Amino acid sequence: MTLAFQLPPEDRESSPYTGYTRAHWEAVADGLLASAWRWSTPGGALLDLPGRPSAAGVRSDGLEGFARTFLAAAFRVAGAGGGDPHGWLERYASGLASGTRTPGRDDTESWPLILDHLVAGQPMVESASIALGLRLTAPWLWKNLDAGVQDRTEEWLRGALRHTPAPNNWYLFPHTVAGFLESVGRGDAETAAVRQRARELLEGWYVGDGWYSDGDGRAFDHYNGWALHLYPVLDAHLAAADAEAYGTRLREHLEGFGLMFAADGAPLYYGRSLTYRFAASAAVGLGAVTGHTPLSPGASRRLISGSLRHFLDRGALTEDGLLHLGWYGPHKASLQTYSGPSSPYWASKAFVALLAPPGHPLWTDPEEPAPVETADRVLALPAPGLLIQSTRADGIVRLHNHGSDHVRPHDGETATDDPLYGRQAYSTRTGPTASGNIADNHLSVEVGGRGSVRRRIHPLGAGGGDGWGWAASWHRPVFTAGPPMVPGLRVESVTVARGPYELRVHRVIGAPTDSRVTHTGWATGPDDSVVSALHALHGWDEGSELLRAPQGTAHARWAQVPRLAGQAGGTTVHVSLAALTAEPLPLEEAVTELVVEHGRVQVIWALDGARSVIGFGPMAVSLLD
Known part of the structure; x- marks a missing residue:
């Protein structure tokens, strides 16, 4: 498919499987940002992308466009050591000033207030992306903001600390906001409390094998990678703090999750929020950046670049470079009520890989086969x-x-x-x-x-x-x-x-x-x-x-x-x-014999004559030569 923005030539020597290098990742980030910013308000506080509104309404959707693209810009600039050839941070600085001037007002620029998740809670989700973006770019953006804009931004962000999240990964959003405030010397008892609350909940949600449930119960899906692992591991990495517990879990998660990408780069179509698409590779990139991964740098790049290219090659973008609401093209069944025109830009989390600088093995080692390509x-x-x-x-x-x-x-x-x-x-x-x-x-x-x-x-x-x-x-x-x-x-x-x-x-x-x-x-x-x-x-x-x-x-x-x-x-x-x-x-060619008797099922496999035995009550399954 022809993209609305230009990519560098493929490099099949360094990347024999995908042709993508770090330069491709930077070009995609820049292309997505340029296409989205065509739809900004004059002051840059909202990106009102075209399309059906979410249940939260168009103003919240506009904030979502600002926040989620800011995350891509922040990974892009921070990974380049502050290099910002397209001036993205200047645009986001202007948007911060405009959006926080009179929050809650129904005008062209003002951001909605952060309230409880059952009232109008979507801005709490976006507050985490804004806070993380500010933390990543603090030396170049936050430190150069006027004191008044800094104070107004803090006050708006603190709404996330003072209102009730949804009972799942949402508790990591105030945790992320608090982490940013503490990183710029604005922490207090309020920030410490929400961070401790999130850590305690994570311990209760962890079940083993590198997997968290997304809230109480049994909800295991892509939120494990792009939220439940991403926020705490990245928080510790940015603070240069001990991340052993969270890092060990990420490593264990990637032992299995690394198998969940097809040879053509596709992630599993499973669970909600699938319109975030290549955000599915965020945990792989995070593991490479922090060192908490069982995957080699070459295999990691194979996975993340394969996933990114998979969607770009299959129509995930409109003709003018915006991410469709769907999977490849538009697809209503992939959406939830909270899905709006800017929702797909949580895909920005995949660009966490850019935090690995150009000389990092993630980008310098040759691509290696993905786990699915090495054996059954x-x-x-x-x-x-x-x-x-x-x-x-x-x-x-x-x-x-x-x-x-x-x-x-x-x-x-x-x-x-x-x-x-x-x-x-x-x-x-x-x-x-x-x-x-x-x-x-x-x-x-x-x-x-x-x-x-x-x-x-x-x-x-x-x-x-x-x-x-x-x-x-x-x-x-x-x-x-x-x-x-x-x-x-x-x-x-x-x-x-x-x-x-x-x-x-x-x-x-x-x-x-x-x-x-x-x-x-x-x-x-x-x-x-x-x-x-x-x-x-x-x-x-x-x-x-x-x-x-x-x-x-x-x-x-x-x-x-x-x-x-x-x-x-x-x-x-x-x-x-x-x-x-x-x-x-x-x-x-598969099965030569089947016996069902006395509550047991026995199957003889044609391949080698091995026998699978399934017994019910108590459950027992074995494979016998």
Whole structure:
């Protein structure tokens, strides 16, 4: 795709996989900033980008445009040691002066006040980007502001310290504001209190394997990298403080997260706020900058540049250089109510990589293969209940979800389908179907013609060995119409991943007589270069059918989904083999024998004759030679 701004020539000697160098990153940052600043107010306080407004309203959206692009400018200038050839900081200095002059007023420039998250809280999110940008550029911007502008900016920022955040990663926004104020000698008991509060919450949200839950409950998604790791690790790095605890967790997170990028650079399409796109690579860049990473500099650059280029090459920008609201082009199902025209610019967090100066190994070492390009891999993450499966031949990464549901502990289980969390599996080549279409990668119990959805997920374990892995969970089916539940009804699910194959086993307990069970596979488009297979092994009617999803996915304008169906009643076991691959995989090349008896499922793999054994209650999965 032709970009609205010019990039340097590719360097295939230094970057054989992507062609991108540090100069490309600087050029992209400058190009995004130049395109966005065409839509600024005269005083530069708001960037009113064109497009549908968010639920917070157009004034908040304008602040969002200022704050999120400021973060890109700050990484750009700080990484260049204050070098600012395009004069970005002068523009943001003008905007600070204009926006803080009369906060809360309904005029051309004034910023909205920071209030509680349930009232008009979006400015609290943006306060963190402004504070971080000011901290990064303090020697060149903050120290040269008039004292009055400094005082007004502090007073506006302190609204974040005095109001209630949303009960999740939002608590790191006042933490970040307080960190900036302390860094410029304006700390006090108020700043110390919010920082201590955030640290205590982070300890409670940390579950292990390098993963935090985004608030109480089990919400594991991209917010781990671009928020829950980014803010505390970067805070310690900028303060030259001991970051051992947070740094160790980031390193452990990247052990698994480094596997979550496809060979074509795509991150996993999974969780909310996906319109932030290449912000998904922020944790990788942060690890390289701070040294808290298991990845080599060459592999790190391969991942971050691959992700950046992936979206630039696939239409993420409009003709005039603005980021679309969507994934590649516009895509409504990728958005939330808080998504506005400037929301995609949280992608600016990827430019944290520019804090590594030009002579850093991140930029000087040659690119190395990404983890997905080195071998077939299966990695179980028991703490979040996730199973990562990648295949070298096609470069596809799949994520099997047995632990992340985005349902808070005090919330009831509603019958609302949540495609971004409720599906059994996600990948770098497919997106979930929209909630009004047939659900992909989903098991539904049908009682009286009413189908169920999966909401709260209860992990049962995860593990594996060399070249294989498993994860298991149970859920209580919630019905889309009629009564909210059937007493005693429960579904236990196990995924065993081996090579490109996914053995999916479900035990349905307590289903009424004459119930039905349906199970779907991956959603693909008619022109996709990938193949979705779903084979019936046990407990299904003969064969599968293809159903249409006219709203498509983020990867396909129109999609189709394979579906199996079978009878249920009492306790039944249903086994299938799924695959998402570049070439069709005949069933006989995968499995040669299946035995289901006495509460156990045994599968013989055609590849080497090894036997997978799945036992229910208590859960036990093994692979025997």
